[in-house]
Amino acid sequence: MANEQLILNRYRPIAEAGSGGFGTVQVAWDTRIQRRVAIKCIQLDESQAFRALQVEARAAYGDPYGSADPYGGDPYGYDEPLDPYAVSLENLPGLDEARTAAMLSDPNIVGVYDFEVQGATAYLIMEYVDGTTLTGLLQQYGDQLSLDVVAAIFSSVAHALEVAHENQVLHLDIKPDNVLINHQGQVKVTDFGLATLSDASGFGTAGGGTIGYMPLEQMRQEALDARCDEWALASMTYEMLTGTNPFLAPDLVKAEAAIEDAELLLPSLCYDGLDPEADDVLFYALDPDREERYDNVEDFAEEMSRFFGNSARGHKELAVLVGQAAIEEFEEEEEVVERISLFDRIGTGRLQSIFVRVWAALGVGLLSFVSLSNIEAVGGWANPVFWGLFALFVLAGVLKPHLGALLSLLSLSAALLFNEAFVAGILLPVCVIAWWFFVGRMGDEAPNAALSPVLFGSFGFNPVSPLVAGFFLSVKEAVITAAMAFVLSVVLAGFGSNSLLGWNALAFWDFGSLDVQHNMAVLLQQPLTWCMLASWLGGAAILALLCRRQTRFSAGLGVVLASALMIVALCLGAWFSSGMVSWIPAWQYALPTVGAGVVMTVACAFGVPIRAGEEDWE
Structure with a gap:
């Protein structure tokens, strides 16, 4: 392709990504480095274009800012030395943004590669973010955003602002349009076009902003500090939580009134599971009087983040949501998740809370009932102490599944000790506490999975x-x-079933007369x-690894392989047990294992849950 079709003789235009009063944003291919870039094309006025052209001409002589040239004069009529700051740094659109963004190298800030002027256009060469804006995300999936997603977006934007403020830079235009999310779920802040460097006293001034996302002091052209960006972040967070922005208005006069007289919804009423204390924190950051806000974004983020979900899980979910927009472009490839799975739809609202807590309550309740029934000191079913402790454990399971699991497992350890199974009674709590500290307390899924032998094993479906x-x-x-589940299965099998398929709750709940150990x-x-x-550990690893691809096919394949x-483990066990004569396992073991695989394969048809804390197994 001819050079004249390239931008700056280097960048081949691919598509227009947006436009505004400044000009356009082009997605282009860097023919030199072989990568996509985003180019903000800014139209210069006649004076700016003339001065830029003058610098370009002098640069051709090798002396762009001097008064002398080898041909005896300035061909553009300027015989006086040219002040480089008067030409290249003052009032030239885009250059301040380039310089500011270049100071702020961070994964949560869109990178700026270069700035050049050619003719009457200034070109700001930026990192290309393949994805969507927060505006687009809210328009398409606003009612599906979980607290995990809110946590991912909030923490990323807050971090970007903290980095900017540490470098004495105020962004001054934080809004959903300026928050980009790529296909990996990474969140980046862009457009430092209004950004300003703080002066010696820590304040700066603004030359604009966006109604709905700028506080009163910015509208009134007062001296600004970091609390201006804090208010914008709070406004954007309020919009994510409630779906509305009450500060939008047609002009500045009405915008001021909207802020001063706003009737705000309580975000905790819009999100099941959001602590009402979060309302106070958010309203504190939205106070019209900046002296009443937090001192900085870091303090606001520290307080607010306590009430949101798991940001790692949120980034996973963001990757799925952003990926939906590109599904049609990848029809020839392996099927991707076309929508958030049933498990994650459940995970974003009231149904998730009910599902997780019912599972936890059943597991904790059954295990604590059996444990307390085998501790003579509790006094049996006729003693109020028994039912008081039972209710306490179940309540813990409902409110905090990981705490309920811990208490019920420790109560089982106590029951073993009371029945003179001292080795088991000592080793079990060691395993339980180690598992709980490193995994169990991190979420609700692990406690419920660890208690699966209690529920599924009670009727022989432990595989x-x-x-x-x-x-x-x-x-x-x-x-x-x-x-951890295997250890628990061995203990439960010791109650009398002597089988890892399950412990038969109806027949063996009373183990006081047995030698469990x-x-x-x-x-x-x-x-x-x-x-x-070995097969439990290997099967869990294989399935978890294939579920990382977030497709029904890969998850189903993982279930089949696990x-x-x-x-195979059953066959190998049968071979060893028969003196290396027969490979055929007992049907009592094989049938439940096949059944478990069938049930979980059906579960894959409903989608694959987005898991937090994905990391390579080493």
Whole structure:
């Protein structure tokens, strides 16, 4: 392609990404470095264009800012030395933005690569962010944003502002249009076109802003500080939580009135699970009087972040949401998630809360009931102490699943000690506390997966436990939780079933007359036990790894492979147990394992949950 078709003889235009009063933003291909870039094309007025052309001409002589040239004069009529700051740094649109953004190298800030002027146009060469703006996200999926997503966006923008403020830069135009989200779920702040450097006293002035996202002091052209950006961030956060911006107005006069007389909704009423204390924090940052706000964005972010979800999970969910816009472009590739899965739709509202807490309450309730029934000191069912402790454990499971799981597992340890199973009663809490500290307390999925042997094992369906862990958790979390579930399965099998398929709750809930520790020792001496342990850990890891792709096909494949691994373990256990004569496992073991695989394969049809804390297993 001819050079005249390139921008600056280097960048091949691909598409126009946006336009405004400044000009346009072009997506282009850098033919030199072979990458996409975004180019803000800013139209200069006649005076700016003439002065820029003069500098360009002098640069051709090798002396762009001097008074002498080898041809005896200035061909543009300027014989006096040219002040470089008068030409290139003063009142030239785009250059201040380039210089400011170049100071702020951070993953949450759109990078600026270069700035050039050619003819009557200034070109700001920027990092290309392949994705959408927060404005587009709110328009398409505003009613689907979970507190995890809000946490990811809020923390990223707050961090970008903290970096800017540390470098004495005020952004002065924080709004959804200037928050970009790429296909990896990464959030970046762009457009430092209004940014200003603070002066020695820490204040700057603004030359503009966007109604709805600028506070009173910015509208009134007063000296500004970091609390101006704080108010803008709070306004944007309020919009994410409630779906509305009450500060929008047709002009500045009405905008001032909108801020001073705003009737604000309580964000906690719009989001199930959002602590009402978050309302006070947000309204504090939105106070019309900046002296009543937090001193800086860092303090505001520290207070506000306590009430949001898991930002790592939010970035995962953002990647899925942004990816939906590009599905049609990748029809020939492997199917991607066409919508947020049922599990994550449940995870974004009231149904998630009910689902997780019912699961936790059932697991915690059943385990604590059995444990307390086998502790004579509690006094049995006729003693109010029994029911008081039982209600306390169940309530903990409902309010904080990870706490309920911890208490019920420790109560099982106490029951073992009271029944003279001292080794098991000491080793179990060690395993429980280690698992809880490193994994269990980090969310609600791991506690529920760890308690799966209590629920599913109560009717002989225990092989589903490692599949549940792999389906809902990251690789490392799944392996550790599967190990915890296996330990619990061995303890429960010691109640009398002597089978890792389950513990038969109706028949073996009372283990006071049994030698639980002996039963566990017998079970641990069987080769099948160790083969099953290896398959549980391996199966959970395989399924969790394939679920990372966030597609139904990969998750279903993971279930099939994990189930096959558990069947192979059963065959290997049968081979060792038969003296290396037969590979055929007992149907009592094989049938529930196949059934667990079928159930989890069906679950994959509803979608793949977005997991927090995904990281490579090493």
